[in-house]
Amino acid sequence: MDTVTHLREELTKLKSISAEQARTMPPSYYTSAEFLALEEEHIFRKEWVCVGHTGEIPNPGDFYTTELVGEQLIVLRDEAGEVRILSNVCRHRGNILAQGSGNRKKFICGYHAWVYDSAGRLQNAPLMDQIEGFDKSACTLPNFATEIWEGFIYVNLDGNAAPLAEQLGGIEAIIKNYKMGERNFVYGEETIWGCNWKCLAENFMEGYHLSPTHVKTLHPITPTSLCVKMPHDDYFTGYWAKYNPNYPERLPYPEGLTKEETRQSPMFAINPNHVIGLATNACVYMCLRPAGPDHVAIRWGVISTAQPDDQSAIDYVKLCHEFNEEDKEKLETLQKGLKSKYLGSNYLAPGDFEGTIWDMYQFMARRLGSDVELQKA
Numbered sequence: 001m002d003t004v005t006h007l008r009e010e011l012t013k014l015k016s017i018s019a020e021q022a023r024t025m026p027p028s029y030y031t032s033a034e035f036l037a038l039e040e041e042h043i044f045r046k047e048w049v050c051v052g053h054t055g056e057i058p059n060p061g062d063f064y065t066t067e068l069v070g071e072q073l074i075v076l077r078d079e080a081g082e083v084r085i086l087s088n089v090c091r092h093r094g095n096i097l098a099q100g101s102g103n104r105k106k107f108i109c110g111y112h113a114w115v116y117d118s119a120g121r122l123q124n125a126p127l128m129d130q131i132e133g134f135d136k137s138a139c140t141l142p143n144f145a146t147e148i149w150e151g152f153i154y155v156n157l158d159g160n161a162a163p164l165a166e167q168l169g170g171i172e173a174i175i176k177n178y179k180m181g182e183r184n185f186v187y188g189e190e191t192i193w194g195c196n197w198k199c200l201a202e203n204f205m206e207g208y209h210l211s212p213t214h215v216k217t218l219h220p221i222t223p224t225s226l227c228v229k230m231p232h233d234d235y236f237t238g239y240w241a242k243y244n245p246n247y248p249e250r251l252p253y254p255e256g257l258t259k260e261e262t263r264q265s266p267m268f269a270i271n272p273n274h275v276i277g278l279a280t281n282a283c284v285y286m287c288l289r290p291a292g293p294d295h296v297a298i299r300w301g302v303i304s305t306a307q308p309d310d311q312s313a314i315d316y317v318k319l320c321h322e323f324n325e326e327d328k329e330k331l332e333t334l335q336k337g338l339k340s341k342y343l344g345s346n347y348l349a350p351g352d353f354e355g356t357i358w359d360m361y362q363f364m365a366r367r368l369g370s371d372v373e374l375q376k377a
């Protein structure tokens with residue numbers, strides 16, 4: 001049996017196992033290029049996928065470029081102040097239009113100088129008026145479906161997903177007092193780690209590793225023993241990382257948090273690729289994009305109740321760099337271990353600690369199980 005068929009059948013089997021008997025997926029789930037192709041086609045092209053934060057493009061004309069499952073994208077704020085996601089591929093012969101990030105009113109292709117405005121409309125194409133039948137208005141760059149949720153920018157490549165806000169009512173109710181959408185963008189970075197995208201999503205979302213992996217960084221704040229699983233639905237899962245009672249208040253936090261909420265961080269994943277740790281005063285997030293079976297492209301950042309140069313924001317960004325280094329080291333050794341032919345499946349830790357992984361598996365089973373009829377995007 002080929003790997004993809006095997007993994008799809010394994011996902012289907014998970015549906016009839018109870019959460020108390022939760023087990024890991026076979027290692028090939030994290031290493032197979034063929035299975036990744038399936039994920040790209042049937043998850044990343046079909047779901048709402050987070051590609052960054054509006055704070056990265058605060059002003060009209062601001063843009064950055066990114067790549068998602070081989071699609072080149074320009075994420076920009078247009079002249080009217082709306083966020084748009086355009087194809088970054090020139091309609092002439094396919095050159096990439098823009099690199100990196102910056103501020104621009106127009107995008108001029110470096111190859112033959114076709115010019116597009118910030119809505120993707122072709123404004124000028126040198127000498128092409130000599131061609132009978134050439135129609136500038138038929139050369140607009142594809143505008144991908146885009147939604148903003150709590151300050152985050154999402155794209156839906158195939159344009160058929162249900163409205164994002166409708167999907168996220170469940171998590172919205174849990175996090176509303178933290179006023180995530182009102183926080184300031186204080187730090188952002190793009191990087192690549194040597195692990196499968198799901199390994200990082202799962203790592204971010206399980207509290208089991210907090211104490212042993214983050215001995216000096218996170219264990220004193222949010223030890224493993226205090227983690228409590230959240231409810232979940234089709235679109236999200238999460239847990240509460242409760243604060244050590246001896247750890248000082250994490251200030252400044254928004255008015256309106258309950259006493260309990262001031263002593264815990266909701267840690268949650270918006271399926272498939274957006275993971276968020278929402279502390280009372282700061283918030284770290286990661287937008288994950290597969291980059292081959294063994295690598296993940298990460299656009300991560302920090303949003304805060306403070307300003308970028310306030311000490312609490314600076315300290316939190318420093319902490320993020322420290323715990324990210326610790327996670328990266330573990331995930332890159334994990335990815336090597338996953339190539340072993342002698343590693344089978346094992347039980348996951350109890351629900352409060354690794355139940356989120358089980359929820360993410362179940363999401364994948366609902367999308368890719370062998371009992372699901374897959375349709376080409």
Ligand code: FES
Nearest residue numbers: 090092093109112
């Ligand atoms: S490929 Fe862009 S102008 Fe020719």
Ligand SMILES: [Fe+2]
Nearest residue numbers: 203213323327
């Ligand atoms: Fe971690």
